[in-house]
Amino acid sequence: MTHTHEHSECRKLLASLSEYVDGALDESICDVIEQHMGECERCEIVVDTLRKTVELYRATVPAPPVPEDVRARLFLRLELTDFMKAMESD
Amino acid sequence: MLESTLNVPPGALIAEASPAPPSLSKLQSGDRVEFAQLVDTYSGPIYRLALKIVGHPQDAEDVLQETFIKAFRNLSTFEGRSSVATWLYRIASNEAFMALRRRKPEAVSVDEEIETPDGEQEPVQIVDWCCLPEEELLSSESREHLDKAIDHLAPVLRVVFLLRDIEGLSVRETAEALRISEAAVKTRLLRARLQLRERLSHYYAERLKVEQA
Numbered sequence: 600m601t602h603t604h605e606h607s608e609c610r611k612l613l614a615s616l617s618e619y620v621d622g623a624l625d626e627s628i629c630d631v632i633e634q635h636m637g638e639c640e641r642c643e644i645v646v647d648t649l650r651k652t653v654e655l656y657r658a659t660v661p662a663p664p665v666p667e668d669v670r671a672r673l674f675l676r677l678e679l680t681d682f683m684k685a686m687e688s689d
Numbered sequence: 690m691l692e693s694t695l696n697v698p699p700g701a702l703i704a705e706a707s708p709a710p711p712s713l714s715k716l717q718s719g720d721r722v723e724f725a726q727l728v729d730t731y732s733g734p735i736y737r738l739a740l741k742i743v744g745h746p747q748d749a750e751d752v753l754q755e756t757f758i759k760a761f762r763n764l765s766t767f768e769g770r771s772s773v774a775t776w777l778y779r780i781a782s783n784e785a786f787m788a789l790r791r792r793k794p795e796a797v798s799v800d801e802e803i804e805t806p807d808g809e810q811e812p813v814q815i816v817d818w819c820c821l822p823e824e825e826l827l828s829s830e831s832r833e834h835l836d837k838a839i840d841h842l843a844p845v846l847r848v849v850f851l852l853r854d855i856e857g858l859s860v861r862e863t864a865e866a867l868r869i870s871e872a873a874v875k876t877r878l879l880r881a882r883l884q885l886r887e888r889l890s891h892y893y894a895e896r897l898k899v900e901q902a
């Protein structure tokens with residue numbers, strides 16, 4: 600991984616990368632980042648793996664169901680036990 | 690412990706009740722079917738959030754119960770400026786942090802330093818592991834690793850990451866739930882994601898070596 604360019608540019612862009620992978624930045628800032636990535640393999644890898652990191656976590660949703668006993672005690676505490684039975688049937 | 694403000698025959702209305710979004714006016718009028726639906730819809734996400742913040746099943750269960758008890762008690766004063774979901778996440782985050790302070794005060798106290806604006810930790814792991822096949826990236830071992838990596842984040846970073854990237858709240862909703870600025874959400878999210886990227890890169894780089902051997 601060799602880079603001959605100014606390393607300070609990488610540091611400056613780092614602060615924007617999270618919003619960049621969310622697609623939340625203005626086009627002009629995206630252009631700057633994309634141009635830099637074209638010249639800097641290091642930042643390109645950081646961006647790609649950062650994006651993948653977020654994607655992988657999103658792929659682990661939805662939430663696993665609450666354990667049966669925890670759910671039963673919750674409905675009992677809230678005095679909703681009657682409704683819990685009704686809800687299991689749907 | 691809770692007063693039954695309205696006695697609806699159970700099961701009678703449940704089939705007609707729509708799953709989402711919760712109706713605030715029904716909730717505020719004391720509609721217990723609607724409240725039961727709310728509990729049913731959000732108990733999974735809230736339990737998961739609580740468990741990842743407090744790291745202890747009994748504490749997480751207490752947080753889950755307290756969240757809905759407080760929600761029930763405070764429904765009448767809820768003004769609806771945020772969504773009901775965001776409001777529930779706010780109560781749950783508060784409860785979880787109180788539980789965490791009781792169990793591990795030191796874990797929360799170091800959080801003060803988080804906001805220092807002296808820049809981000811420079812990325813260390815520079816390996817492109819994106820090319821790994823999906824079944825490797827999301828194998829049960831990998832999933833376990835993904836899950837454990839979250840636990841290494843400082844609690845204030847962790848809660849932002851959980852609300853935004855796991856529960857899918859927007860930056861604005863996350864800010865509302867935690868009563869912090871959107872700028873603070875963005876800073877903490879960036880920091881959390883970069884730290885997770887480091888851990889994942891370390892792990893997947895090893896998988897890559899195995900794959901390429």
Ligand SMILES: [Zn+2]
Nearest residue numbers: 609639641642
């Ligand atoms: Zn760079």
